Amino acid sequence: MRRRLNRLLDRIGIGWTDLALAAVFIVAALIAADAAGSGDVQGPIRFRVEGPVAVPMPPVHEESEQFDPLASVIAGAALAVRRRLPYTAFLVAIGGIFIIQEGLLWPGFVAILICAYSAVTYGRSAVLGLALLAAAAIAASATFDRSIPSLPGWLGPIVVFAVVGLAAVALRNARARADAAARRAAALEQEQATAARAAIAEERARIARELHDVVSHHVSVMVIQAGAAGKVIQTRPDLAQGALTAIEASGREAMTELRQLLGLMTPADDRLAPQPGLADLDVLIDAVRAAGQPVTLSRDDAEVPPSVDLTAYRVVQEGLTNALRYAPGAATDVDIRRDSDDLVVEVRNAAAPPVDPAVQGAGRGLLGLGERVRLHNGTLDTQRTLGGGFRLTARIPT
Template structure:
């Protein structure tokens, strides 16, 4: 009935082979389905990661723009307010001094417009490659970001506004990475602006130290002693009182980008100290 033993063995072998092929086919189908699901999950995760990275980049850029706008506007507007007040005080009695103060207001306003035009030009360059004044690339319309090479003009403006500043350079000055150069300048600018706005007379001292592996910047300003019970609110008191302190918070973020640290505190002898260290061996 079943034929010879060899035929029966052949039939069993064919049935086993067919079963094996069917099982392998089912395994292959399941494997391909799992692979497709894995790919879909991976695409979904990558898409979420791209969206998260894009949101983080947008937030970082917004924070950077906010810092730049604060540094530009706060400093120059503070100078304009001080100079306008000085001009009003001496307008009738000392017209020459009033005229000089008003020229300082004009210069500060012009500097503000120049730096804002530069910032906005970087954010949204025109289609034809021209800036807001119509200057082509390489023209004078977009000035470079300020660095320590412009420290002299900054100190002159602050001193003319009524805060004498002594500048000390330690070590051998050398070219710095662009971001570090701008950060160092902004530290001095913010500290001196705060000293001018919140200080009660006195003077300031700026020290820039070029160490082997780091750049150190320190700004000291004098004022009433914290032991005397005076109620002055020198630079960055708002930050320690829990206020927003956007200026110094922005500086702290700038310095942290390069692995540095920023220390701000009152001085027992009076006034305030802003000290920053930016490592250069990591760049």
């Protein structure tokens, strides 16, 4: 039963607090009406004149007036919807006075004050709420020649200041809500700007990683092939011709990948090729072998998600590029295997003679590769082997 009542109150937008407040004021109105209508009321003291002296007469007990609590009950009941329908609650509470025009008791008067406060505080506009209160006050002043309920003289200023205080509190609350809304809007705008800047920075970093992977690998292959062609162009033109052909193929592939990368930033060409993956390793390894690097590939045929597929391809590409740059001619092994739910990609190369410091890089490729792997909650490990070689191992959850 309680659960059904909760659902009903939630549906109509009435809270338990306002419902309990309305019940309290309704009961208080009934009790006040019963107390006001019970017993005799002592009439005013009268005097009779006996010669030059005024002698007080015995007090006359008159039957007390019967109070109708309906106006107070209506005002108390209106408290139940003072938050959900603040204007309606005030109009209902004040309207009971104009319809019944008698019998308003203290509980009903206080209930009307609370409804007036709620009209200004919870209404759509504080100005509209105050205008509604002013209209009700003018209508009541024009309709009644005395206050309802009758107020002692000493209580009049207290009531006036209480109403003014309630209006001031309502205005202050409305201003505080407006300031809070403005702060929330400013914070939201700042948060959106921060998110936009973060997205731009992340996109720039991603583009930088892609550019490095594409340019670094293909340029390394082309430099090595050009050096080899320069050494044999006089004695073995056929080998030089093969190296030049490899340079041309590597350059075309680099242009294709760069065009694809730029197309992803401004997609306007439906003829773009898909991103490279593990299925393209043979082409990649053939290009490296043509540059004079002996490469052995070992892998299984397990399928992986497209994003992991691209990352694994970039790991192999970076490993082979580093082998070409730092260990040219050294035996290189590529091993791709599944280990439980992870994809393990390993590139190992044997030791090689020291290379010219001019061809050494700054290590940005491995840093970018580590960020790429961490996007998949994976790990990247780089270390020297006992024989003086180098091993690059990436573990990527699938």
